[in-house]
Amino acid sequence: MYWMPYTGNRLMKDNPRMIVGADGCYYLSADGRRIFDSLSGLWCCSMGHNRREIAISVTSQIATLDYSPAFQFGHPQAFQLANRIKEMAPADLDYVFFSNSGSEAVETALKMARAYWHLKGEPERTKFIGRGKGYHGVNFGGTSVGGIPSNRALYGELVDTVHLPHTLLRDNAFSRGLPDKGVELAEDLEVLVEEHGAKNIAAVIVEPLSGSAGVILPPVGYLERLREICTEHGILLIFDEVITGFGRTGRNFAADTFGVVPDILCLAKALTNGCAPMGATVARSEIYETFMVNGGPGYATEFPHGYTCSGHPIACAAALAALDILEEEKLAQRCAELAPYFEDAIHGLKGLPYILDIRNFALTGAIQLETYPDEPARRPAEVAQDCWEKGLYVRYAGDCLAVAPPFIVEKEDIDFTFNVLNDVIGTLP
Numbered sequence: 001m002y003w004m005p006y007t008g009n010r011l012m013k014d015n016p017r018m019i020v021g022a023d024g025c026y027y028l029s030a031d032g033r034r035i036f037d038s039l040s041g042l043w044c045c046s047m048g049h050n051r052r053e054i055a056i057s058v059t060s061q062i063a064t065l066d067y068s069p070a071f072q073f074g075h076p077q078a079f080q081l082a083n084r085i086k087e088m089a090p091a092d093l094d095y096v097f098f099s100n101s102g103s104e105a106v107e108t109a110l111k112m113a114r115a116y117w118h119l120k121g122e123p124e125r126t127k128f129i130g131r132g133k134g135y136h137g138v139n140f141g142g143t144s145v146g147g148i149p150s151n152r153a154l155y156g157e158l159v160d161t162v163h164l165p166h167t168l169l170r171d172n173a174f175s176r177g178l179p180d181k182g183v184e185l186a187e188d189l190e191v192l193v194e195e196h197g198a199k200n201i202a203a204v205i206v207e208p209l210s211g212s213a214g215v216i217l218p219p220v221g222y223l224e225r226l227r228e229i230c231t232e233h234g235i236l237l238i239f240d241e242v243i244t245g246f247g248r249t250g251r252n253f254a255a256d257t258f259g260v261v262p263d264i265l266c267l268a269k270a271l272t273n274g275c276a277p278m279g280a281t282v283a284r285s286e287i288y289e290t291f292m293v294n295g296g297p298g299y300a301t302e303f304p305h306g307y308t309c310s311g312h313p314i315a316c317a318a319a320l321a322a323l324d325i326l327e328e329e330k331l332a333q334r335c336a337e338l339a340p341y342f343e344d345a346i347h348g349l350k351g352l353p354y355i356l357d358i359r360n361f362a363l364t365g366a367i368q369l370e371t372y373p374d375e376p377a378r379r380p381a382e383v384a385q386d387c388w389e390k391g392l393y394v395r396y397a398g399d400c401l402a403v404a405p406p407f408i409v410e411k412e413d414i415d416f417t418f419n420v421l422n423d424v425i426g427t428l429p
């Protein structure tokens, strides 16, 4: 029997929500209903579902080269895709290491950071700094740097990490776009550096815009200040752009949108439009060069890390076709163009019962609900179940509902989404 991931298995199996098809921005449920996909799957199908171009690319690849060993051999599509990502990425984020998920992209980044310092003769730089409410996937490294307590509670000793405070301030409730208040929270990084010693810290990892914890935005000036402090102390800055990468903030990467360049970028999800599992960790040239120069004799493996399916030909084929669509249809731009309409629509819910906060940026938003005593997740789950019955898939996580539709969404679909939410939340007992 199927043990479902991140799912209340008992509830789901008692009352299954089964999806059997998809097209454009809609799913088809097993009971034959069209369901609007207001979260692009799980933040990944940004170009809409069942894109023909991706199907053709994947079909042709599987008939030509289904698999090629990821270690010690190469295939052209992996090189082509790495070059493509390098062209899109800011500054000298030039070297792309492939994996199979966002969690693996993060794990790779963390191991890369520690190994980098080791090779530079500073092996004591092993500590990581994450942030409260951060989500960086489910492997041990990502669980350690993540800051959602329920994701960490069951797993015993984790990797050596301390956390910055999150940036969710009551004073910023109902801000439109980036909140004004909270830049001073970046100064906590100085405090942690002072306390733990820069010479012991490998990297700081943050999502420029936290998705999973409910679209938590960086206060104006906050990311810039993190960058300054990291640079000052020689600490690597990792941006986890697993959700924000490939257009979600209206530019290719949140690093472009917010004008702050990290040393390592973690990507996944929309890279293949969710059509094949793939993660990518992109490093600045100096990091790659450090491995090449200090990585032993020419035949040696400089970075003993990688996955059987790193740069899998099918995933590469899906990604190359997805990135063509993103560029040819100017979908990041479309996401930015639709942002004001989306912003007005989501903030139109303000004033309904139980809504404590509404946050948005580009085509991404969250609605935070007042919780039942000691049951933070219950009300969003109830709302989402009602929405599903009314033809809307909306994601709930913690005390929030999150909305992040595909970039091909029409204004009528945005209206539909917030009309359903208005009906459901407006009639909550």
Ligand SMILES: Cc1ncc(COP(=O)(O)O)c(C=O)c1O
Binding pocket: 100, 101, 102, 103, 104, 106, 135, 136, 137, 138, 207, 211, 212, 240, 241, 242, 243, 268, 269
């Ligand atoms: C910011 C961030 N990092 C990492 C991950 C993990 O990605 P995956 O589920 O593909 O392992 C996610 C997933 O939602 C994410 O939002």
